[in-house]
Amino acid sequence: MFEMLGNLPEQLSSFAGDIDSVLKFINLLTGIFFVGLEGYLIYLVVRYRQKKGKTAKYEHGDKAQILWILAFTLIIVFLDFLIDYKGAHVWATVKEDLPACDMTVQVQAKQFDWTFVYPDKDGNFGPNAISSYREFHVPVGKKIHVVLTSKDVIHDFFLPEVRLKQDVMPQRFINEWFDTQKVGTYHIVCDELCGYGHTRMTAVLHVDDQQTFDDWLASKEKEQQGGTAQ
């Protein structure tokens, strides 16, 4: 309502624009109803205030009047369904259909950290998998499959610029996906109260070009192997 959407963060994923268009559509409809209904309420109170010599009309609601109310309600129901109809494909894209992705990353949440685990060269999350602490690097333009899991309590994986949000449940593995359209650094926050350190449970989403990403992953791998060799 009223230029509220101006605060939306930039659109990073391919579906961010779709989610925003649902927000805009609802904003438009509710904005119209807000102005109309508040205006009508004020009109009624002012127009029908008590005046000398005028009495109220004795009416309980005859059929014709009630039909008006039902018709108006039907319009609202129709618009409600229209909103859901418009939103259904967005929901299906983001939450229901997992597309073929370019890479899989495991996102492990615990009080009060994020760890991002990349598969080893054979695509396994075994002992050679590469862990990154609080830094989530992804190659730009690629579809990323994330597997969310928590080691303790419920957390929530929220990427505002991507417009992706999902609770992270203990001992469950929840599949989500997203893509990115622009190189840069973006925000990751925990959006479920998870305890004392919740307020600082953030991470950084680095969207790199492919070369930078490969270099980063290689260096991370080296660092880890060096660490284990010692």
Place this chain on the structure above:
Amino acid sequence: MSQDQQGHDEHGHEHQQSFISHYIFSTDHKMIGKQFLLLSAIMACFGGFMAYLIRWEVAFPNTPAPFFGLVTPDKFNAIITLHGTIMIFFVGMPFLSAFPSNFLVPLMIGARDMAFPKLNMASFWITFVGAVLLVSSIFVPGGPVAGGWVGYPPLSASSEFTGVKIGAVLWILALACALVSSSLGGMNYLVTAATLRAPGMTFNRIPMTVWFLLASAITFFFSAGPLIAGAFMMLMDNAFGTGFFLPAKGGEPMLWEHLFWFFGHPEVYVLFFPALGFGLDIMATFTRKPVFGYKLILWCTGSAVALSYIVWAHHMFMSGLNPLLATPFSITTILISVPFAIIIFCMFATLRNGAIRLELPFLWIIGFLATFLIGGLTGIFLGSASADIYLHGTYFVVAHFHYTLFPSVFFGGFGAVYYWFPKMYGKKLNEKLGFLHLALTFIFFNGTFWPLFKVGMGGMIRRIADPSFYPQYHQFQGLNAFATVSAICLIATQVIFLWNLVLSLNHGPQAEKNPYQSNTLEWIADSPPPHGNWGPVLPVVTSDPYEYSKPGEAKDWQPQATNLPV
């Protein structure tokens, strides 16, 4: 069985009561109603102070809050948890359900008291014990519970994750007291309305306030059971190390989410229904018109009660629930808007063609409608699963539910207090102070929560103790500070009401029996009504509750009973 045979014969004549049996362990429904009112006011002071601390910390992080000190993250988490629990269970429930149900149901149906006066007394004292337990949890080792008012496990199910043990157990026990008390009370209101109506008070002649209080009681009744079971499991997990909600012990946290929201969503209507009921009665009186569509409204209320049990999962779109479930729950959510839309339109139609007296209780109800509308409309954003992907867990949600609960509890509740105050205490409240209270409450309420829609749309998440840690939220500091200053003013505004209360009780003019020329039975009783409400003779109801401005009549109102002097 006539009610004079129900053990109320002793009320027919005046008899002396000791201070304790009159003011403390009273079985008189009116005194119990006032006790609930007082309890909710005291608890609102705690809840309001916590609201101030939350707002202070969000707007001015890491600076000591005046009258408190630094709101550290552990304190912040505890404060948001207690604020929610107190406001819902120890302010909203007593203020909107227990107080008016106790005070008004017997008076409006022409009974001498509740069906079970002692159970009624028990229901108050159980709430009182719950309130004491909750407040005392602030002072126990480990501090009060800090897992959020929704109490999601595993965080809330084991001290391993928060370091809070005694506080968590006390919190669950307090919650249990509130649930038991409301169940006992609700049963009492239902039985009273079913069996103790005055002669002639047929179902079609029951005032809307009573109908909606009963709808509220029924809605609570059938949603609380699962949560009581859930609370028991939560208590076992916390106190005795079971693992109902702990995955590490084979438990399932999502079970709690279902049980909680199966109760939590209907609870919104438990608090909304009474406000609608007051609104309709107050509107009829001050528009001098019958309520538009009396039966239609009742049918809508019935279907809303039924639908309220099948919408809960729209709180859980992001929980890891099977995404295919979003569609059915979106549809039920749309469907439940139908009866409420019709009820609101019937209220609009009641205003139309009226001869509106712009008196104070009426204006509170207009404030209720004007603000609740915003709560309803912004609910459409959150009911859309795809929009919820972005908005869930942000300040948009905070703003939305405060725009539903605050109008019900504050504007609806204060409408009722201003309207029935002369009946309760036999004194009139000061009108000028009342208008000032209303105007400032309206301005500062909107000033507090409107900016939060914008902040939430910007992606700022709720429940973080230190926004200064998030550079992306620094741009909202101005809006947050504005909201915080408004919130402080909103809280300060309530002092006007307290001042009015003290002033009017001591020096206010004596109230007449029926200051608004209203029809319903409570206005036939003395102000305040004596123990037993009516003299030796019960009112005999001969007409509908809202026969205002009937053509051809000398006066524009028609009391429901004419066998007693008005």
